[in-house]
Amino acid sequence: MxxxxxxxxxxxxxxxxxxxxxxxxxxxxxxxxxxxxxxxxxxxxxxxxxxxxxxxxxxxxxxxxxxxxxxxxxxxxxxxxxxxxxxxxxxxxxxxxxxxxxARPNAVWLDQHYLLNTDSFYTLSKAERKELMMTAVNQIEFADTELTLAPLVKQHWQHEIGFAFxxxxxxxxxxxxxxxxxxxxxxxxxxxxxxxxxxxxxxxxxxxxxxxxxxxxxxxxxxxxxxxxxxxxxxxxxxxPYIGSMANKLLTLWKPIKPS
Structure with missing residues (x-):
């Protein structure tokens, strides 16, 4: 052991x-x-x-x-x-x-680039957060930043809209x-x-x-x-050990009785 x-x-x-x-x-x-x-x-x-x-x-x-x-x-x-x-x-x-x-790092980053407000974002319903995150992610390409997202990563950002820790x-x-x-x-x-x-x-x-x-x-x-x-x-x-013992007893009880 x-x-x-x-x-x-x-x-x-x-x-x-x-x-x-x-x-x-x-x-x-x-x-x-x-x-x-x-x-x-x-x-x-x-x-x-x-x-x-x-x-x-x-x-x-x-x-x-x-x-x-x-x-x-x-x-x-x-x-x-x-x-x-x-x-x-x-x-x-x-x-x-x-x-x-x-707040998640990506949400904080979006907040820093004026694409999302984390103070109000996490007070919204899940459906509202998804919609707001989708809008923010789609606006990244128009923001003053070099960050771009692959389609799968963009999809992941739009899906993960809960808290971080x-x-x-x-x-x-x-x-x-x-x-x-x-x-x-x-x-x-x-x-x-x-x-x-x-x-x-x-x-x-x-x-x-x-x-x-x-x-x-x-x-x-x-x-x-x-x-x-x-x-x-x-x-x-x-x-x-107790579970195994109980299982064996149940198997014994459920064992078909052989005809004499």
Missing amino acids: PSVIFPLMLGWLILLIIPGILFVSDASLFPWLSLDSTTAEALFWITSTGTAPYGVASVLLILLLSYRRLERARFFSLFLAISLSMCTTLGLNHYLKPFFNE PSGHTLFAITLTMVASYYLLIAGNIWIPSLLFGWSIAMGFSRMLLGMHWTQDVLASTFLGGIIGLVSLLVIHKIF
Whole structure:
């Protein structure tokens, strides 16, 4: 067990260090990248793996890969841990965003270029915000700025009109990575956890580079995602024996009675 926990915690530490350095150095990744480039479109597809409905497909893919590599009981434990962690992540993200009431970097940038008023923007309904964001995005080309958006990035800006903190995409990626990697490492698989940690890093960078989140959003979400993942593992580890026992009893009760 210690041999599994150590690489898991080390990976989480690395994930924390990257946005931590950016936060301490007060570095901002937006609008550093040209948002009409192929790289920006690639980042859009990375960030889409954490956006509904593609986020569901990401979970199903990890479950499929894990199913082929884990024992049935361990896979069931993984399924429960992922279910618990995802529900916790969604609930926390839904509660914290309106609580902190933080404007996204792209909205602040639009405000600075007199294309949007963030003070009134976040008081509007979701439908009104979408309409206003669409108008602001379409006016970028006429503003005194060199920023241009690729069609996919423009579409993403028009879709993401909620508050910034925390980064739901980062929470999703980190939590899923921590939980799945734990079970896969126990099974002796290294390459899938490695890919998952790389995906989590790319997810955080995509959110910052596309103007969706500040560095503190990604840093805090990386920390919270790790905590949620570890607590979910602990909870499922504690209650799984009881769940397994109940399942066996139900199977015994439902087992067809053979005719004498």
